[in-house]
Amino acid sequence: MALTIASNNAIRIAHRAMISPISNIFNLTHSFDANALHAQFRQIATVAHAGSIDLRGRPVHIHDDAWIAAGVIVADIPSRVIQTLRAAESVQTLA
Numbered sequence: 001m002a003l004t005i006a007s008n009n010a011i012r013i014a015h016r017a018m019i020s021p022i023s024n025i026f027n028l029t030h031s032f033d034a035n036a037l038h039a040q041f042r043q044i045a046t047v048a049h050a051g052s053i054d055l056r057g058r059p060v061h062i063h064d065d066a067w068i069a070a071g072v073i074v075a076d077i078p079s080r081v082i083q084t085l086r087a088a089e090s091v092q093t094l095a
Contacts, residue, residue, distance in 0.1 A: 001021035001022050002021065002022065003019060003021060003022075003023050003024075003025075004023075004024045004025070004026075005024075005025045005026075006024075006025075006026045006027075007025075007026070007027050007057060007060070008027070008057040009027050009057035009058060009059050009060075010059040010060070011025060011027060011059070011060045011061075011062075012059065012060070012061045012062065013062045014061070014062060014063050014064040014065075014066070015064045015065075016064060016065050017062050017063070017064070017065065017066040017067075017068070018066070018067045018068070019062075019068045020068060020069050020070035020071075020072070021070055022070050022071050023068050023069075023070065023071065023072050023073070023074070024072075024073045024074065024075070025060060025062075025068075025073075025074045025075075026073070026074070026075045026076070027057040027058055027059065027060045027075070027076045057076065058076050060074065060076065062074070
């Protein structure tokens with residue numbers, strides 16, 4: 001059982017916060033712009049590395065007395081991505 005924390009910015013955990021095992025805290029994301037992703041892919045294909053990648057991480061602050069239950073994912077994900085994921089879940093549920 002592990003706790004995973006991945007960050008390219010600050011993650012602050014305040015007093016008396018409880019974090020259960022198998023939890024994940026991320027503040028890494030990437031561009032969702034198709035042109036930027038394509039340019040990054042072309043750079044990887046031609047130069048064999050991505051050069052610089054803007055991971056757009058923002059600080060995460062877990063407040064006093066917070067409780068993060070087992071299996072929870074705390075992530076900085078744009079709302080349009082969450083909406084897309086929810087739509088995909090709905091399609092799978094109907095199938």
